[in-house]
Each structure stands twice: as structure tokens, then as C-alpha cells.
Amino acid sequence: MDYFIELLFGGLTRGSIYALIALGYTMVYGIIGLINFAHGEIYMIGAFTSFIVATVLSIYGFPLLAIVVIAALAAAVWSSAYGVTIEKIAYRPLRHAPRLSPLISAIGMSIFLQNYVLLAQTSDFLPFPALIPEFAFMEPVAHIVGSSDLVILITTTLVMFALTLLIKFTRIGKAMRATAQDRTMAMLVGINVDRVISATFVIGSALAALGGMLIASHIGQINFYIGFLAGIKAFTAAVLGGIGSIPGAVLGSLVLGLTESFATGYVSSDYEDVFAFSLLVLILIFKPSGLLGKAETKKV
Amino acid sequence: MFPVKELKRSLFVSIWFAFLTFPIMVIKVDPIERIVSWRWDNMIFVAIGSFVLSILAKVYFVRKERRAGSKKAQTVLTEPYVHRILREPRFLYPLSLAVLTFAILFPHLFSAYQTNIMTTALMYVVLGLGLNIVVGVAGLLDLGYVAFYAVGAYSYALLNMHFGLSFWLAMPIGGLLAAFVGVLLGFPVLRLRGDYLAIVTLGFGEIIRLVLENWNDFSQGPSGIANISRPGFFGIDMSFSASINYIYYLVVGLVVVTIFVVNRLQSSRLGRAWLALREDEIACQAMGIDKTKTKLIAFSLGAFWAGLVGVIFAAKTTFVNPASFTFLESAIILSIVVLGGMGSIVGVILGALTLILLPEYLRALSEYRMLAFGAILVIMMIFRPEGLISNVRRSYRFKKQTSSESE
Incomplete structure (x- = not known):
């Protein structure tokens, strides 16, 4: 039973990290209908920025709490900056191009960013400083649920809650929903669509950066290549839940996280990534609209 | 040739990129030896590079617009x-x-x-x-x-x-x-x-x-x-x-x-x-x-x-x-x-x-x-979404008896 609970919590932790990344995919897809292939790289850059900032601060002897806050802020700020810049350079000029063009451009951007980090930093795995302390009150259950699992679950729940409020009640949230429904119509009623798109990239990138920092601190190492796999898995989660739907992305991520956790725990750990990819292929074949998505009908 | 406004814009672009690439290009940490090295020279390269590139991109777009304006009548794609x-x-x-x-x-x-x-x-x-x-x-x-x-x-x-x-x-x-x-x-x-x-x-x-x-x-x-x-x-x-x-x-x-x-x-x-x-x-x-x-x-x-x-x-x-x-x-x-x-x-x-x-x-x-x-x-x-050598779809034209040129 302990093993089951351990896997359950492992899966939930995994799933909530996927959710932080998948939200970026799903929001961008909902608004401009593009698979933002470089989103995994944004997550990687977020993890790297927080790694650099946290290490520098710890060398200069800052207290742990200050390090965590500053590193998280820095990761969010720089990742959002990257997100907005990528959108401006690689996607905005192609907004009216045929559908494949922005996708190819996004793939190019993803390869470019990976190699940019590889060349500017290193190709080695770097040890990520432990930002989450082992809590004393978690001692009795520490062999099943780690402190970082708890922190990740609480943080992501809070972030999701804040995001829901933002999208439901604020002005920019309403503008985002309107743009997602019908871009031309939103423009006609006076919404600055360019700004809404930028805001979407900012929010999505900041969430991904937070996810990157949390998972890097949880696993304890990072590398320039982590974004590729995480990106694909988060995309799988977004599709599983129904791309474009925000609750769908969260549900899909949790399902994917649990599936992976139980499959590696009970079946085989060699094929960890194969499960995610097979799930992706199966969903797209049998239910391309996802769990909570609406089937897209095309009118001629 | 370049108005001040454009130069200002390019300057802004270069400052933006210097900021953007700051943590990854400039700072390099060695977490084991606990050494931080600051590579400020990289920041200068990025700033100059992005300045030049933004001007080049602007020139390209201005030219393209001008060409599109003057040649509006004959937009037929010519075969390479x-x-x-x-x-x-x-x-x-x-x-x-x-x-x-x-x-x-x-x-x-x-x-x-x-x-x-x-x-x-x-x-x-x-x-x-x-x-x-x-x-x-x-x-x-x-x-x-x-x-x-x-x-x-x-x-x-x-x-x-x-x-x-x-x-x-x-x-x-x-x-x-x-x-x-x-x-x-x-x-x-x-x-x-x-x-x-x-x-x-x-x-x-x-x-x-x-x-x-x-x-x-x-x-x-x-x-x-x-x-x-x-x-x-x-x-x-x-x-x-x-x-x-x-x-x-x-x-x-x-x-x-x-x-x-x-x-x-x-x-x-x-x-x-x-x-x-x-x-x-x-x-x-x-x-x-x-x-x-x-x-x-x-x-x-x-x-x-x-x-x-x-x-x-x-x-x-x-x-x-x-x-x-x-x-x-x-x-x-x-x-x-x-x-x-x-x-x-x-x-x-x-x-x-x-x-x-x-x-x-x-x-x-x-x-x-x-x-x-x-x-x-x-x-x-x-x-250039069509690539170095664009593929123009083969078109067939009616050949007049008198004309020697066939397309």
C-alpha cells in the first residue's frame, strides 16, 4: 500500500509540473491556433535562469528564502521575456502564412534555443541547488511523500487557482477568452489582439518557468536538453485534455502523470517515455478532440 | 538614409537583447567549485549583433515594401x-x-x-x-x-x-x-x-x-x-x-x-x-x-x-x-x-x-x-518561405503559331 501511495504522489507531482507547462501550450493554441514548439525550451530557460541566479546568490551567501523568491522571480521575468520575443520574431510575421510555416518556424526556434543554451553554458548535467528544505513535520511520512512533492503540489494548486481567477474575472482574462473565441470579432470590439497574444505568452512562459524551477529542484539536476522531452509530454497532456481548454490541460496532465508513474512503477522503467508517446499517438488516433475538448467542425 | 527614429528603435532592440541574454550569456557558474565568472564581452557582442541585424531586417522590409509598391501590376511569379x-x-x-x-x-x-x-x-x-x-x-x-x-x-x-x-x-x-x-x-x-x-x-x-x-x-x-x-x-x-x-x-x-x-x-x-x-x-x-x-x-x-x-x-x-x-x-x-x-x-x-x-x-x-x-x-x-530555389507550378499556355517563344 505504501508503494501505491508513493506512486500516487509521484504521479500527482509529475502531473502538476506537466500542468504548469501544458497550460502554456493550451493557452497559446487557444488564441492563435499554433503549437508553440519552443515552449519546452522556455521551460528549460526558466530552469536555467533560476539555476544560475540561485547558484550565484548562494555563493554570495544569501538566505534560502531570499534565494527561492529571487530565483523564481528572475526565472519568470526572463522566461516571459523570451516568450514575448520569440512570438515577435518567429510567429508574428507568419500570422497569415499557411499553417505549416509557423510550425516549422517554431521547430527552428526550439532547435536554436537549445543550441544557444548549449553553446553559452554547457552540455553537461549541472547539479541544481536544493531550494526546498526537508520539513521536520514531514519526517514520519518522508519515505512515501517528500517535502518537495508537497511544496510542488501546494504551489501548483495555488497557481492554478490564481490563473482561474485571472482568466475569469480580470479585464485581460476576458480579452483573452474573447480572442480565443473569435479573433476578428475581438478586434472589432476594440481589443488589442497583439497585446492579448503577448500577455498569453507572458503568462504561459512564467508558468513554464515556475514549473522548470520546481522540477529542477525536485530532481536535482538540469541540462540544455530537458525542454524537449518535457515539452512533448506537456503537449501530450494538453492534447489528452483537449487542446485549447484550460481545465482540460490540468486534467490531462494529471492523467498523464499518474499513468507514467504507475506504468513505470508496476510495468517497467525502461519504457518510461514510450508510455507517454504511445498515449499521445493513441489519443490522436481515437479521440483527437481530447477529454474535455470540443470536436472541431470545419465549414466550407 | 536611416532616420533617427529607426536608429532609436534598433538601439532599443539591442538593449532588449542585451537584457534578454544576460543570465545565460554573461553569467557562468561552476556549482561544484563555487566560482562565478562574468563574461561581459558576450554582452557587447550580443548588443552590437542585434543592433546590426535589426537594421538589416528593417532595410529588407522597407525594400520589400517598395518593390511590392512599384511592381504591383506584374506580380506573376517568375521561374528561377x-x-x-x-x-x-x-x-x-x-x-x-x-x-x-x-x-x-x-x-x-x-x-x-x-x-x-x-x-x-x-x-x-x-x-x-x-x-x-x-x-x-x-x-x-x-x-x-x-x-x-x-x-x-x-x-x-x-x-x-x-x-x-x-x-x-x-x-x-x-x-x-x-x-x-x-x-x-x-x-x-x-x-x-x-x-x-x-x-x-x-x-x-x-x-x-x-x-x-x-x-x-x-x-x-x-x-x-x-x-x-x-x-x-x-x-x-x-x-x-x-x-x-x-x-x-x-x-x-x-x-x-x-x-x-x-x-x-x-x-x-x-x-x-x-x-x-x-x-x-x-x-x-x-x-x-x-x-x-x-x-x-x-x-x-x-x-x-x-x-x-x-x-x-x-x-x-x-x-x-x-x-x-x-x-x-x-x-x-x-x-x-x-x-x-x-x-x-x-x-x-x-x-x-x-x-x-x-x-x-x-x-x-x-x-x-x-x-x-x-x-x-x-x-x-x-x-523566403519558398526556399532558395522556388518551385513554380508548371503552367501550360496556349502556343500561338506565329510566336517562337514557348513557356
């Missing part, structure tokens, strides 16, 4: 010179003869090392032409193309290891197996929309690689399969250098066959159906084209070519392992097709030769190879 020359038989035959002669003499003129590089480049030409059928002509973005390449390579490696099958028997088998896998994957997947298709093929490519890596009993895992026999020639034993030349000629032959087949296909009924499908699926179905069948043929034909090259790859290196078939390989082949010009045969050939040979000869730049490939994909999409 290369295609116009190749259309004329009196240029085409001597030119292809010259290229062929050069290709045949190549191993005698240059060292074995050069021949080896050229063989690799020509293999990418064939891969590019194969992917060109799928991406360029039929418009199906396939990001897992390398999976079929792997199927070809592994089918020869395994058949050779277990049954001692010869290269010549393995070649059609490898190709057909890859095509079969293509059909198997394509059948359920091809009804998806374009961008989903891209992701599914990407996932599929990764699955194949991961299975090869982890299924030790089948594929010997990450260590791969060594001692694959080189292709034989009627049982004659060849020296090492002779076999390099032999494989080279084999690949040249394959390139010629591929060019012939792809060229014939493009103007066939099937080729026109692909083009139509790329442009508008719904209209195409309304015209009575079987969408699934047509796409499936494109997909499996592309896979077939990847399989053939895979067999040659295994025979050339005499060693295969899963590390040769990563997503980056697919990305390189895609860059070849995109750079050269989707749908254009000459374009793809030039694209492959530039992208593969250039990093080989500019060793200093080879570190930046993948960075450049990524940048090429983005830049080409923004500035």
Missing part, C-alpha cells in the same frame, strides 16, 4: 533561372552530362576522405528528396522521418547478423519494410490535421528510437550492432579504399534513380493529386481524389526512400546504434528541404550539399551547426 535553364534541352543535356562526369571522376580526383564526405552528402540528397515527396509535394509535415531511416538501417543490420543476408537482398527488403511501417503508421494518422500529424510522427520517431535503445534482445540496445558486412560485388573481395569508391558509386546511382523517379512522379497524375491535396484538401476531395490513399502513397514512398538510404548507411558505416537516429537527424533533413525549396528537386540537392558539406569544410563553424540549422528554419520561413 535554374529551372528555366533546366527546362531547355540544349542546356539540360550537356549540363547533366558534365555533372555526371564530375561525379564519376570525383573519387579519382580527390582523396578517400573527400569521397567519404561526398557519399554522406549524397545520402542526404536522397533523404532530402524522399522527404521532399512527403513535406514539399504532398504537404504532410513529417517530423519522424528518421524512424524510417532507422528501420532500413536496422533491418539490414539484423538480417545480416542473424541470417547473413547480403546487401543486395537487404536493400529492397529494408526499403519495403520502411514503406510497410509507413503505411502502418500512416493509415490511422493521416486523417489528422497537419500540425497534429507533425507531433504524432515526432512521437513515433521517438518511440522507434527508444524501443531500439531498450529492447536489448532485439537490437542489442544502446551499444548497437557492429561488423555489418559491406556490400559485395559478385563475390569479389575488395580493399578498403575500393569499397569506399564502390559505395560512393552506389549512392551516385541511387541519386540518379531518385531524381528520375521523383521528377517523373511530380508530373504524373499522382504528383498533381499531391500538389492539389497540399493546396486544398476539401476542394481536392470534391474533385474525386481519394485523400487517404493519395496521402498514404506519399507517406510510404518517402519512407521507402529513407529505408533504402538506411540500408546503405548501415553498409557504409558497418555499425548502427540508436544514437544515429535522434530527432535532430529529422530536423537536419527538414532543414535541407526547407532551405532548398519545398517541392523543387534542384533546390533540395543544393540544400543538402550546402548544409552537409559546409560544416565539414568550415570546421571552425561546425560547433554552431545546429544553431545555424535552427536559425535557417526560422529565417527561411520569415524571409
